[in-house]
Amino acid sequence: MRAPLTPPGPVRPASPSRRLLPLVGAAVAAVLALAGCSSEEAPVVTTAEVGRGDVQEVVEAPGTVQPRASSTVQAPASGTVATLQVADGQRVEAGQVLATIDSPQARDALAQAEEADEQAAAPGRSSSSGRTPAQLAAQQRRARADAAARFEEAERQAAQLPDPVAREAALAAVRSSRTQYDLLAAQTQALVEQVSAGLGGVDDAVAALGQAQRVQTRAAVTAARATVEALTVRAPIAGTVSLAAAGGASGGLPAGAESLLQQGGLSLPQGALAGAGAGGGSSAAGSPVLAAGAVVSAGSPLLSVVDASVLTLTADVDESDVLRVQPGQTARVGVDAVEGSAYRGTVTSVDPSAASSGAGAVTYTVRLSYDGGTAEGGEPAPTPLPGMSAVVSLVVAEARDVVTVPAGAVLRAGSAGGEADSDSVWVVRGGVAERRAVTVGVRGDDVVEVTGGLRGGERIVTGGAADVEQGQQLS
Structure with missing residues (x-):
């Protein structure tokens, strides 16, 4: 049931200001609504004609400048630096004496090896007097075990020689002797087995055993003598000496670079070296760490020579x-x-x-x-x-003198705004955007080569391509 109407009271005309308030409020609301819907500026679409040019595809990678050759010289034996005949940053020639090492241990090893070789060659060493087949077999087993240990020590000494030529020569000599020893030891074993079976003479087996032992002792002398000769340390290559071989592991410039910098008139900005300062307690590049009287251990780095x-x-x-x-x-x-x-x-x-x-x-x-x-x-x-x-x-x-478009004009296959299975661009024809599939060749950072789908002189969208729609009017 409709409620009864009350008689209207006197109507007072609204003031002009009161009449304008609803209109102003509606206008403000409309502006705010528009602002909320378009808080981001509309995308700017730019166009340009397809041209021709050169395109390069580039792969960037971190790199390092390398010298022609770099060699770290190791101590041939444990001892002390007796003399140091070069300075940090000094230019040297291959074979030039750099330092001498005083190593009683190396000289004692040579003396012992020479004594053992003399005993192996002494007359009567191979006498079979009073030896039974069992004693001969036991002696042969002990000799093989002793020879194996001595060959390993000889190879270790040869491997520590700082000069690569001397090192390879010594290693080759030791390995050749070891091969020869193995052959003689096999022959000795066969003779010992014949003696045990009553089919051979003890004298022949003893002689073979002595011959095999002499091969081993001569190899030990060769390695020990090479180590003593290497106590006179020579430059393996021509180049610039660095006395901070231990500091070179930090990844910065090799030691000795300070003098090279001065010679080249080159200033080095702070932080320009890759990894400089790393390595904890290692010495900075260019800081001498080797001096006369320094204690060194076999195989430890003494210095380095860099050929730049x-x-x-x-x-x-x-x-x-x-x-x-x-x-x-x-x-x-x-x-x-x-x-x-x-x-x-x-x-x-x-x-x-x-x-x-x-x-x-x-x-x-x-x-x-x-x-x-x-x-x-x-x-x-x-x-x-x-x-x-x-x-x-x-x-x-x-690619040179080819059809090119800005890289931003190409919508990659599967990208936002792009086709699923092909690259494409927006071609502007009669002021209307039209999607067209293209074939891309060389892709540069700024421009790309188009090998199919476009001709020079056509107008395309070069900016805001991802926001353009098919049939969109473009001025």
Whole structure:
């Protein structure tokens, strides 16, 4: 039931200000609503004509400047540095005497080896008088065990020789003697077995045993004498001496670099070295750690010699990119320590073995020649030093005078706003956006090559492509 109407009272006309309030409120609400719906600015769509140009596809990787050769010289035996005949940063030639080591232990080992060799060669050593077959067999077993231990010691001594040529020669001599000994020992074993079976003479077996022992003692003398001769430490290669071999493991410049810097007139910004300062208590590069009277142990690093007459580069390329890197490809190189200079390199090889980082990344070492550089003013750039860090930009693909579009114009297959199975661009025809599939060749960072689907002179969307819709009107 409708409620009864009450008679209206006198109506007072509204004031102009009261009449405007509802209108103003509605307008403000509309503005706020629009602001809420378009809090972000509308995407800016830009267009341009398809042109032609050059495209390079580049893979970037961290790199390091490498010397032609670098050799760390190890102590041939335990002892003390008797003389030190070079200074840190000094240039030396291959074979030049660097230091001498005083090692009573090495000289005692040589004396003992020579004494054992003399005893093995002494007349009457191979006499069979009073020996039974059982005694002869026991002697032969002891001799083989003793020879095995002595050959291992001889190989250990030979492996510690600092000169690689002397080291390989000594190792070859010891191994050859060991092979010869094994053959003689096998013959001796056969003779001992014949004696035990009553089929052979004891004299022949004893003589064979003595001959085998002499092979072993001569090998021991060879290794011990080579160690004593190596106490005169010589430069394995020509180059610059570093007396801070222990500090070189920190990953910075090799020791001795200070003098090279001064010679090249190159200033080194702080923090320009990859890994510099790492390694805890190791000495800084360039700080001498070897001096006369220093105590050294066999196999410990004494010093290093760096040959920087020819430089090379290495780059650690990610596994996802390395298959596109081939010998002969060129590279642009930026050296961290030399701002503003552009260096060049050429790929020479790709290491087949991978390296894994602690984070699980897998990289491959790419080796490059160093092809010089140009400074900002056009003059030759300062020559970098071994160990300097760099950024290597490898040109893995290149196309010249081809149809090109900005990289932002291409909607990658499967990307936001792109087609599922093909790359595409927005072509503007009559002011209307029209999607068109394209075939992309070389992909550069800024521009890409289009090998199919576009012609030079056509207008395409170059900015805001992901927000354009089919049929959209574009001015």
